[in-house]
Amino acid sequence: MFTLLCALFAALIAAPAATAAPARYTLAIGDSVPYGVVNGAPGSGARFTSFVDLLEQRLQPLRPGHTAVNYSCPGATTASLIGPAASACQGNLQYDPHTGSQLDAALAFLAAHPGEVSPIVVTAGGNDLLNGDDLDAMQARIGQITTALRAAAPTADLVVTGYGDPLSLGQPGQGARYAAHAAFNQRLRSAATGAGAVFVDPHPVFNAPPDDQDTAICTYLLACQAADPHPSAAGHEAYANLIWAALGYDAVTPPVREQPDPPAGNGSATEAPVSFGTPSTAGTKVEAPQSEVLGEGATAPARFGAPRLAADRRSLRVWVRCASDRPRTCRIRVVVRQGGRQLGVARVRLAPGKTATVRVKLTRRAARGKKVQVSAYVGDAPRPTVRLTAR
Structure with missing residues (x-):
C-alpha cells in the first residue's frame, strides 16, 4: 500500500498544474476509456460511470451549470479521431449527438462556444497499441489532435491521458513490461506537452509496483x-483524481452562492418565491408550498413540487411542471446534494403546461439526519432557480 501511495504521489506531481479555471463545458474525445464501456459493448447498458462523468459532478460546485460533452467512442484510434470518416458511434450509441469525426x-x-470550454480531455492511442499500429505515426497524430484543439481553444485546460497495462496481469517479466508500457505513455506525454497540453499518466498507479503489479491491476x-x-x-x-490534481482545481475557489430571502407576499408566480419541501426517509410525501420561478438567463419558468426520498435513500423524486405561457420547451436540470457533495443529477425537457415526475x-446513499438540498436549474441559469431543502 505504501508503494502504491508513493506511485500515486509521483504521478500527481509529474504533470504541471494548469492556470485556467473550469468553464461551462468539459469536452472529451477518445476511446472506450472515457466512454466508460465494459467489454467493448456500447449501447448494451453495461458501462461504468466514466471519469468524464465524475469530472462533471466535481466541477459543478466550481462552475455552476457545468456540463460534460462526451464524443468518445469504443474502438477509436488516433486515426479515426481525425477522420475524415465519421465516428463509429452513431445514433443512440452517442452520448452527445455529432456528425463527422470526433476531432x-x-x-x-x-x-460554437468560444471561451466556454475547459477542460478538454483526449484519451487515445491505446487501440493503436493493441492493433499493432505504427507508434511513430500514432504519436504524430496525437500531436496533430492536440495542436488543433489548442489553436481552437488557446486558454482552455487541455489534457491528454495515458493508460495502464492490463495485459501484464500474471505475466513473467513484469518489470520489463512496465518499462515498455512506460515508454509508450512517454510518447503520449511528448506529443501532449509539445502542444502545450498537460499529460496525466495512470500507469504508475494501475501497474505499481513494477515487479508485482497484480494487486494494483486487479x-x-x-x-x-x-x-x-x-x-x-x-x-x-x-483517472478523475489524477486529472483534478494535474489541473490544480483544488486551488480554485467555488463561487459564493447566496440564497436570497423569499419576497414578501402571497407566493404568487410573479414574486418567484423559493419553495421548501421535506423529503421523508420513509418515502412519504410531505406537503409543502409550491412556486413558479424564473432564473437568471432561463428560457421559461417552471413549477417544482415537494421531493420524496426513497426508503433506501438511493433515489429521490420531485415533480416538475413547465409553467411557461410561451411556446418554448423548459430545459430543467435537477441536482441533489448533501453536505456540499453532489449525490445525483437528472435532466428533463418539458413542453409548456406539461408535468413530469423526475427520478434522480x-x-x-443519502445519510440519515443530514440536510438534503435539491437545486433545480432552468435553461442556462448559472444559479439554481429553486432550492428544496430538508433533513
Missing part, C-alpha cells in the same frame, strides 16, 4: 473480475 465535432463545438482494472482490460470504478475514480438516481 471535427470537437472543433465545431469549440467554434484494483484499478477489470482484468481479474471479468478478463476485461477497461478501468474499474476505482480506475475511473483514479443517487450515486451514494
Whole structure:
C-alpha cells in the first residue's frame, strides 16, 4: 500500500498544474476509456460511470451549470479521431449527438462556444497499441489532435491521458513490461506537452509496483473480475483524481452562492418565491408550498413540487411542471446534494403546461439526519432557480 501511495504521489506531481479555471463545458474525445464501456459493448447498458462523468459532478460546485460533452467512442484510434470518416458511434450509441469525426465535432463545438470550454480531455492511442499500429505515426497524430484543439481553444485546460497495462496481469517479466508500457505513455506525454497540453499518466498507479503489479491491476482494472482490460470504478475514480490534481482545481475557489430571502407576499408566480419541501426517509410525501420561478438567463419558468426520498435513500423524486405561457420547451436540470457533495443529477425537457415526475438516481446513499438540498436549474441559469431543502 505504501508503494502504491508513493506511485500515486509521483504521478500527481509529474504533470504541471494548469492556470485556467473550469468553464461551462468539459469536452472529451477518445476511446472506450472515457466512454466508460465494459467489454467493448456500447449501447448494451453495461458501462461504468466514466471519469468524464465524475469530472462533471466535481466541477459543478466550481462552475455552476457545468456540463460534460462526451464524443468518445469504443474502438477509436488516433486515426479515426481525425477522420475524415465519421465516428463509429452513431445514433443512440452517442452520448452527445455529432456528425463527422470526433476531432471535427470537437472543433465545431469549440467554434460554437468560444471561451466556454475547459477542460478538454483526449484519451487515445491505446487501440493503436493493441492493433499493432505504427507508434511513430500514432504519436504524430496525437500531436496533430492536440495542436488543433489548442489553436481552437488557446486558454482552455487541455489534457491528454495515458493508460495502464492490463495485459501484464500474471505475466513473467513484469518489470520489463512496465518499462515498455512506460515508454509508450512517454510518447503520449511528448506529443501532449509539445502542444502545450498537460499529460496525466495512470500507469504508475494501475501497474505499481513494477515487479508485482497484480494487486494494483486487479484494483484499478477489470482484468481479474471479468478478463476485461477497461478501468474499474476505482480506475475511473483514479483517472478523475489524477486529472483534478494535474489541473490544480483544488486551488480554485467555488463561487459564493447566496440564497436570497423569499419576497414578501402571497407566493404568487410573479414574486418567484423559493419553495421548501421535506423529503421523508420513509418515502412519504410531505406537503409543502409550491412556486413558479424564473432564473437568471432561463428560457421559461417552471413549477417544482415537494421531493420524496426513497426508503433506501438511493433515489429521490420531485415533480416538475413547465409553467411557461410561451411556446418554448423548459430545459430543467435537477441536482441533489448533501453536505456540499453532489449525490445525483437528472435532466428533463418539458413542453409548456406539461408535468413530469423526475427520478434522480443517487450515486451514494443519502445519510440519515443530514440536510438534503435539491437545486433545480432552468435553461442556462448559472444559479439554481429553486432550492428544496430538508433533513
